[in-house]
Amino acid sequence: MTANFPGARPHGTLHDCEMDVTWQELMAITELQFDAPAEGSFEAMQYQSMEAMAPMGGYGMPSSHSALPPAPSDNYNRCYHDEVPLGHRLGGNTEAMYSHAETQLSQRVLPAPSHPQLSVMAPGEQNTFPSTGQVQRGPSAHFSQGPSQHMLWSVHEQALHTRSADDLESDSGLSLGSSPSLASPDYPGGSGAPCYQSAEMGPTYSDGEADMTDRVQTARIHYSMEYQSQCHTYVQSAGHPSNFATQPVVAHAQTHWSTKEPDQTAAVNSLYVDPGVSSRGSPHPSSFPKPQASVSTPLSRDERRAKALKIPFPMDQIINLPVDDFNELLTQYTLTDTQLALVRDIRRRGKNKVAAQNCRKRKLESIIHLETELNQLQTQRELLSKQRFEFTRSLAFIKRRLSDLYSQVFSRLRDEDGQPYSVEDYALQQTPDGKVYLVPHSMKTWGKLDTFAADLLPNCAN
């Protein structure tokens, strides 16, 4: 979490963002995340290690990496287009990213010889990272998997000393609680491992939006375009949920992560939740031209993590398959604990992501509904108020009219002597059956009135 890295805002250079990306992916593998020590010590450890990692050039990496920082846009694209070894992509000093940036930034551009000891330190540290908790399983499992293990090892080591933007973000994908043992710098999987970075993987997988402010506009646009295509991975499963069944364990994995069907846009648009909005806070990709089918798309964090760990099936299947099919899928491959943990985290995050989107949509709809209802009720209230006013006015008119009629009727009543009745002694009352009686004030009860009225009414003038 960011809390562990105060001032963790990535700084200008692309080296920083690249390291962010890498480290973020590493940290996201929960299986490799260890019981982090106190934040302070953890921080210190990271910085120390990363300082040592800075040059990396002497670690078997091509020397194409320039000592001077290339133009941001150039570096931004090239670092993922080309199979630039991670160490070079990590050429920056992560320490600079998280603190006292200005000083460290200047150091970052120094050529490797300025830190001659680093190339020696890095290999030595490889003995340290698997030593914590579950982490030990990860490296051993990975290193036994295939011919690329030496590359993985390199990646692992470098990854140990780097932190990606993912890790800096609170929502970096770290399974803080759901999966035990978190955010381990010991993660050996290596993000964006060069050995997995094929040409078809294409341009950037820029996860570090935190770095965007320092990037050139071209990089920004590129990023958004990639995310537009990236969204397909979440939706294509419904159409072909079983296309994984016969795929070899690893051989096809590259295809899974790198190919995006251009006609998937329709599927995306048909979703209840448009997964096109996949980059948090980033503008909707629809504002940018869609990439060509041949253009590779960026990978989400989980995709990069999965790719780094060679998860042999695509994201959409991980996320969208029914649990039975998902478990069956898992049984078809031999996965390490690390891979299994990652796959389950990916599934959980993917489902929750959609759930959150739907939840927000429902909330907005509920707000809209309540606002509409409020308007209707306000309108009804105004109508009722007007009706009440009209009724009150009408009632007042009727009362006046009744009073007039009463006076007229009463004034025409005469007693047996032909004298008018005193208003003080008598009153007119109407019975429930509609008949009108002249009633003495002393007998204003209907029980008595019945007999008395019979005597009086014949005396009415009208």
Place this chain on the structure above:
DNA sequence: CCGCAGTGTCATATA
């Protein structure tokens, strides 16, 4: 620089 909206993620509750 601040506020806001959108987003992803995590933790938790519930089915």
Place this chain on the structure above:
DNA sequence: ATTATATGACACTGC
């Protein structure tokens, strides 16, 4: 017990 789903909360990004 496990899984899926829903939702509040948080952090982050871009505007």
